[in-house]
Amino acid sequence: MKRLLLIPMVIATLSYAEGYKQVDRILDMQNMAKAMEEIQTGFFYNNLDMVKDGVKVLKETIVNIRPIDSEVNNKDIYEKWINNSLKMTNKIKKKITRKAVDIEDRFKVGDAVQALQAYSKITQQCMKCHIQIRKW
Numbered sequence: 740m741k742r743l744l745l746i747p748m749v750i751a752t753l754s755y756a757e758g759y760k761q762v763d764r765i766l767d768m769q770n771m772a773k774a775m776e777e778i779q780t781g782f783f784y785n786n787l788d789m790v791k792d793g794v795k796v797l798k799e800t801i802v803n804i805r806p807i808d809s810e811v812n813n814k815d816i817y818e819k820w821i822n823n824s825l826k827m828t829n830k831i832k833k834k835i836t837r838k839a840v841d842i843e844d845r846f847k848v849g850d851a852v853q854a855l856q857a858y859s860k861i862t863q864q865c866m867k868c869h870i871q872i873r874k875w
């Protein structure tokens with residue numbers, strides 16, 4: 740009886756220890772790509788609600804982005820590398836969040852030029868990470 744109770748507990752603990760998996764990150768990435776599309780469509784249709792919605796999803800999702808567990812657990816070889824990558828990741832995340840806020844603020848007051856500029860800054864940040872540390 741005791742053993743039967745223990746098994747689900749162990750499973751629950753194991754899955755909790757696996758905080759951020761590759762499938763989670765891929766889903767987050769796809770959500771951010773969709774959010775960027777929605778923002779762009781909002782620009783083209785001059786639709787503030789779409790822009791706002793995309794900005795919201797982007798801001799909520801970017802906070803999740805980090806190395807996945809298998810990368811973090813590979814301490815022997817990757818510790819230094821991951822530390823460097825994490826510093827860069829945190830910088831990029833801050834920038835993306837800041838620029839996302841800019842998009843909404845600028846677009847709201849009718850400054851589409853600045854909103855678009857903030858948008859392209861975000862694209863640059865996405866690509867910066869993809870080029871440099873996509874293979875964490």
Ligand code: HEC
Nearest residue numbers: 761764765768769771772775828831864865868869872873
């Ligand atoms: C801190 C690094 C980092 C940042 C910032 C980042 N990405 Fe990614 N991206 C990755 C990594 C790593 C993968 C590979 C995911 C995997 O297979 O584990 C990826 C994969 C993707 C994919 C492919 C997902 C799939 O279906 O395989 C898309 C789309 C994507 N990113 C979009 C974005 C967008 C849009 C942004 C900016 C808003 C962004 N990424 C910012 C690291 C980053």
